[in-house]
Amino acid sequence: MYVFHLAAEVTWTAASQQESFSIQYTPAKLADGIYGLRVQVSDASGNDSGVQPYEINFEVINESTITNFYPYPNPFSTQTRFVFTLTGELFPEDIKIQIMTISGRVVREIFMDELGPINIGNNLTDYAWDGRDNHGDQLANGVYLYRVLIKNPGEEFKHRKTSADKGFKNGFGxxxxxR
Known part of the structure; x- marks a missing residue:
């Protein structure tokens, strides 16, 4: 068994009444690939934190890519949020989600500052669309199209393909x- 002390790459926050104990692992730049991380913590008396170490696998993708945005849940009755994955080190300068009728009339635009914090990795927006248009009126039941416009001068985010891409046609979901 190998024990690595990664003090420079690991920070932790003690548990409090408001927050759980957390560990943040920030390694030096890793090559593209799939990695595993195993954590076993012990207290000052040497007692392990659990019977088994906590284990997680993760994938490193250094190229700046972004997946399609997927509404979750879809269909929805009260609200839906958007799920997407961002890779690399860059963040888009601007994101806009346009929701439109089948005929192409834009009924709602959702801007980046409404979405909440965006992270490298998997994202679920804080913003939950409630099915209302730009004027606050409730839209009728039915099918609506949407597209995501990403602006980043001088740097293009490549599309990261997923198995769910078959639900998109010409960039529209x-x-x-x-209800």
Missing amino acids: KIYIL
Whole structure:
């Protein structure tokens, strides 16, 4: 068994009444690939924190890519949030989600500052769309199209393919409102 002391790469925050104990692992730049991380913590008396170490696998992708945005849940009755993955080190300068009728009329635009914090890795927006248009009026049940516009002068985010891409046609996805 190898024990590595990664003090320079690991920071931790003690548990309090407001927050749980947390560990943050920030390694030097890793090559593309799939990695595993195993954590076993012990107290000052040498008692392990659990029977088994905590283990997690993660993938490193250094190229700046972004997946399609997927509404979750879809269909929805009260609200839906957007799920997407961002890789690399760069953040988009601007993101805009346009929701439109089947005929192409834009009924709602959601801007980057509404989405909440964006992280490298998997994202679930803080913003939850409630099926209302730009004027606050409730939209009718049915199918709506949406697209995501990403602005980043001088740097293009490549599309990261996923198995769910078959639900998109020419950059447009569908959202279903069922109340």
